[in-house]
Amino acid sequence: MLPNTDFLAGKKGLVVGVANEDSIAAGCARAFSASQADLALTYQTEKSRKFVDPVAQAVDAEIFMPLDVTDDDQMDALFDAIRTRWGRLDFLVHSIAFCPRDDLHGRVVDCSKDGFGLAMDISVHSLIRLAKRAEPLMTDGGTILTVSYHGAEKVVDNYNIMGPVKAALEATTRYLAVELGTKRIRVNAMSPGPLQTRAASGIDHFDALIDDAKTRAPLNQLTTIEEVGAMAACLVSDFARSVTGNTAYIDGGHHVV
Secondary structure, eight states: OOOHHHOOTEEEEEEEESSSTTTTHHHHHHHHTTOOOEEEEEEEEHHHHHHHHHHHHHHSSEEEEEEOOOOOHHHHHHHHHHHHHHHOOOEEEEEOOOOOOHHHHOOGGOOOEEEEHHIIIIIIHHHHHHHHHHHOBBEEETEEEOOEEEEGGGGGGHHHHHHHHHHHHHHHHHHHHHHGGTTHHHHHEEEEOOOOOOTGGGGHHHHHHHHHHHHHHHTTTTOOOOHHHHHHHHHHHHGGOOOSSSSSESSGGGGGG
């Protein structure tokens, strides 16, 4: 767990994708808060708000608003609120992925056109939409982070269409890093090992991925959301001011085996 420090003191950050207290985005939010950042958090629907609210309260979120990333009006309202309250944004975390169940559980060759389009829109293009709105608020530079997985680089059993989707996300990260670099906006992806999150529970035979990570990772241990949060806190800090366009693995070395 990240110790209480103040190396993010004064920084303003937006975390999108907190589903509950056990989600990757929640681990990031807690790490940012422990390092004294001021935070804005979002929840997808009123139904999901009750699961996100404990995280917002724990990190003393100054802005807590609904955000369905397919709703441009909600996205505009969120960034208007950030502009009004803070006047700037120092970092953004995008931790969102979705694919219709039938397409997720089927072969890539069987993925429907609509399912593929929806997965790409929510999992990838939403990062572009958020980055476009964050850019004018990052007047003194900033950091944008997204969350990927090793299935973007290698074929992972049962990860199916999300492999190509995450590959597109990582490529988008690199292109955004180049396009926004002249404004000192850094863009990176984090690639954690398999984690027991609600999103991961939708993958077939997920327990097999967990067992593989335990046995084959050089460190012989699973990643935790606290470890992902610690990496995120480092990446949005000035310690990583020359790091951009990267995919940071937090997986005990599993990706090299």
